[in-house]
Amino acid sequence: MRTYSHALLTWATARRAHSAARAASWAALGATLPDLPILAGTTWLATRRLGRLSRAELDTEVCARRLFRTPDTAFHSALPVATALVLYGTSGARYRRSESALLPLLLGWAGHVATDTLTHGSDARPLLWPLSSYRFHSPVSYRERERYALPFTVAEHAAVLAALMSSRKHHS
Numbered sequence: 001m002r003t004y005s006h007a008l009l010t011w012a013t014a015r016r017a018h019s020a021a022r023a024a025s026w027a028a029l030g031a032t033l034p035d036l037p038i039l040a041g042t043t044w045l046a047t048r049r050l051g052r053l054s055r056a057e058l059d060t061e062v063c064a065r066r067l068f069r070t071p072d073t074a075f076h077s078a079l080p081v082a083t084a085l086v087l088y089g090t091s092g093a094r095y096r097r098s099e100s101a102l103l104p105l106l107l108g109w110a111g112h113v114a115t116d117t118l119t120h121g122s123d124a125r126p127l128l129w130p131l132s133s134y135r136f137h138s139p140v141s142y143r144e145r146e147r148y149a150l151p152f153t154v155a156e157h158a159a160v161l162a163a164l165m166s167s168r169k170h171h172s
Helices: 001-018 022-050 055-064 066-078 078-090 102-117 149-170
Strands: none
Touching: 001 022, 001 102, 001 149, 022 055, 022 102, 055 066, 066 102, 078 102, 078 149
């Protein structure tokens, strides 16, 4: 799933579940968090080699650089976010206040990891990194034609549109 879809669908879901726009914004930020290393790397590399790399070459080179690959792998692993959720759940009450931004952020992050597990085929990341290099290669991929990318993209964007229209009606 695309980064903006993670953010918008998480925001809309959180907004409907909680009336607080602040919590929904933190959840959307959490849903964006795993993609930030690659987005930063792509931006950095694109500005350095503007016009000299095709989109595919840019993706390949960013993913090959350990500087971006390691944080990307860590943020897409279920282990760090699950550990953070357990620590949050077992922490003292002062960290679990109702206005805390931490829980929505962690839930947005966890939702991103779960969704990516189901929508990444050959580009799947290690599920329990750094303990295991096992990768679940989903039969559905948001970007691979042979893994239903076109119908998935149509469904993804229809869901984003429906969520945006619903939130507009809900909050008008």
